[in-house]
Amino acid sequence: MTLTTTSFDWVRQLVHRESAIVLQPGKEYLVEARLLPIARQAGLTDVSQFVESVRTRPSPDNTRAIVEALTTNETSWFRDGDPFTALTSTVLPSLLAARGPSERLQIWSAACSSGQEAYTIGMLLEDALPNAASRVAITATDISREMVERTRAGRFSQLEVNRGLPAPMLVRHFVRAGNEWEVAPQLRRMVTASECNLAAPLPRMGPFDVVYLRNVLIYFDLPTKQAILRRVRDVMRPDGWLFLGAAETTLGVDDSWERVVVGRSSAYRPLKGK
Incomplete structure (x- = not known):
């Protein structure tokens, strides 16, 4: 060394x-x-x-x-599974019932790495909603300029698509681009990628109905976790849904969230009056 x-x-x-x-x-x-x-x-x-x-x-x-x-960019399609199952089984029906027919759903994939999480969300919603591209806006952010550019490009190697992407979804939502796979245009229109440092004041964004902030907080000390959760809450709608990684929680960190069980997963919702 x-x-x-x-x-x-x-x-x-x-x-x-x-x-x-x-x-x-x-x-x-x-x-x-x-x-x-x-x-x-x-x-x-x-x-x-x-x-x-x-x-x-x-x-x-x-x-x-x-x-x-030194930023960890580990990611895969449908990583951990359950938070994505919860999106279509519970969260989406709840949001559609609470929103007007012309209201656009806004979803944030924070620390998106090379974009697999954002496009996973997009594929699920495209399969679940008619005209999803006009009804859903997905914001994908990362601190890494390289990862943001990769998300925008929407191109993945065969090795990358082999990491958790079901073959039927690959066929429906991607097109061949030489030796790589490229996100289809209608799916790409749902996702906007930009740089964002979670540890700094957030840019003007939201308000979000759903935030995926998964496998991120584990890298920060307690004061930084608390500051990030406060910032996230400020850009969420009052009845929004927050998904964290399996090893992460708001409990003992920020008491302005309510933990709710969603199928085999957990989500966090802003507590009213906090």
Whole structure:
């Protein structure tokens, strides 16, 4: 390992300052592995040399490259299953009953990575709703510019579509693009992708009927989790639905949410008067 303690500490501070992600001691191997390709691209074989060069001669491109390299972009289609089953079995009927026929449903896929979650939601709603493209707007955001660009492109390799995408849905909602698969135009129209740092004040957006904020809060300390949940609540409708990851909860973090059981999953709803 070539990463010195000084370099690791500087990277930790940079990543926390820019994204609020906490890199605990013991994650030196992760920093080393993620930054080595960037160091080599810069003509260096030593990660600490690269970090020192960025520290002494900072540039927006290099600091962004470090932060994005340390952002986890793990994703797949229908990840964990149950929160998506709950969308069509319970959440959608409830929202349609509460909304007027001309009201557009707004859904936020936060920390969307390369877009699989946003397009999973889109496919489900397109199959469940006539003229879904005109009735549903899906906002997909991520801190990584590269991931946002990938979401906008809507192109996935065979290996990526093999990770959880049922063959009938692939046929219905995608078209071949050489060796890749491309999201069909009507599905793409439902999804708008943009950059968003959850640890900073949110841009003007919403109000959302449903928010998927899954497998994100686990990377933050308690004050940051609390701040993010407050910001999310501020851009949700009073009767909205929030889905977190299986290992995440608002309990003991923010008491302005009510946990509700939805099938085999759980969702959180804003408590009135909080």
